[in-house]
Amino acid sequence: MTMTALDISPTEIQQGKIAQAHRDRAVDALRTDGFVVLNHVVDPAHLEILREKMLADLPSLLSRPDAPFNFNTGNIQQDPPPFPPFLFRDVLLNDSVAAVTRAILGPGVKNSFYSGNTALPGGTHQPVHPDVAQLWPDLEYPTPAFGLVVNVPVVDMDAANGSTELWPGTHRDTTYSIDQGSFRIPESVLDQRRAVCPPLQPTVPCGSVVIRDIRLWHAGMPNHTDTPRPMIAMIHWCSWWTNNEPINFPKGTEEFFTNSDLKTNARFVEEPIDYLRHNQAYDLQK
Ligand SMILES: O=C(O)CCC(=O)C(=O)O
Structure with missing residues (x-):
């Protein structure tokens, strides 16, 4: 299969409106392959600021005795700084991204997550997993999407520095559902799927x-x-999905989150946000 990567033009960015043909192709790719790449939608100058800060934050995050590794010590959960001057509309409220996620998830689509994954030099392969499996067991057909992960790498990302491995079409597989708890896909199942689509x-x-x-x-x-390799992660959910903690941002930033079709499930807090102690290790393999 060929992955769908769409070159969004400077005019589309300036007008804050993705071309309908681009939106339709993105929707089609998400429905068929389960993912899509939108090129040129975030200002590199913003990413440079985030990259410098996230790389500077990393030693302090790694020094935690309970550092929030994901599955193994090669991948750590790293929140970007959730306060000015590190809040950027083209990251948190990106018009092109919001147009695509709204087209799939419907009006009232909301972001309920602002975190990230950093692939550390010399890490290992995580177990293959969905972040959330199908909502019901034994579905005859997969449901439409209810949540979309939005990844913003803050560096160029490819196989050399640990670009996420994606298994096209597996969002439509109905074998696993959230009631089963553990979401590691067994090797035998992966071997079968690899023969269909690697x-x-x-x-x-x-x-x-x-x-x-x-x-x-x-x-x-x-x-x-x-x-x-730091990479920001957000999750856009359909309006009725209420199962999430709000994201903490400082009081005084309320205005930043207005005037967007994308809602943010935000809580505006008075106290300093200890964003480097926010996450816990997940399923650490010793
Ligand atoms: O860092 C990545 O490329 C993906 C990490 C991931 O999927 C996870 O930790 O669940």
Whole structure:
């Protein structure tokens, strides 16, 4: 299969309106493959600011005795700083991304997550997993999407520095449902799926965004370079999905989140936000 990566034009960005043909292709790719890449939608200058800060934050995050590794010590959960001057509309309220996620999830689509994954040099292959499996067991047909993960790498990302492994079409597989608890896909199942459609690691230039169906099987991958690969992660949900903690932002930033079709499930707090202690380790393999 060929991955769908759409070149969004400067005019579309300036007008804050993605062309309908682009939106339709993105929707089609998300429904068929379970993911799409939108190129040139985030200002590289914003990503440079985020990259510098996230790389500077990393030693402090890693020094936690309970550092929030994901599955193994090669992948760490790293929130970007959730306060000015690090809040950017083209990251948190990106018009092109919001047009695509709204087309799939409907009016009232909302972001309920602002975190990230950093692939550390020399890491290992995570177990392949969906972030959320099908909502019901034994479905005859998969439901439409209910959640979309929006990944914004803050560096160029490819197989060398651990671009996420994606398994096209697996968001439509109905074998696993949330009631089963554990979401690791067994090797025997992966072998069968590989014969139908093998996984890929997309090459994603800095400034691009990867949107994927939250049910898609995927894995964090080894970073073969000597530089960490930070990648911001948000999750857009349909309006009726209420199962999430709000994201903490400082009081005084309320205005930033207005005037967008994308809602943000935000809580505006007075106290300093300890964003580097926010996450816990997940399923650590010793
Ligand atoms: O860092 C990545 O590329 C993906 C990480 C991931 O999928 C996870 O930790 O669940």
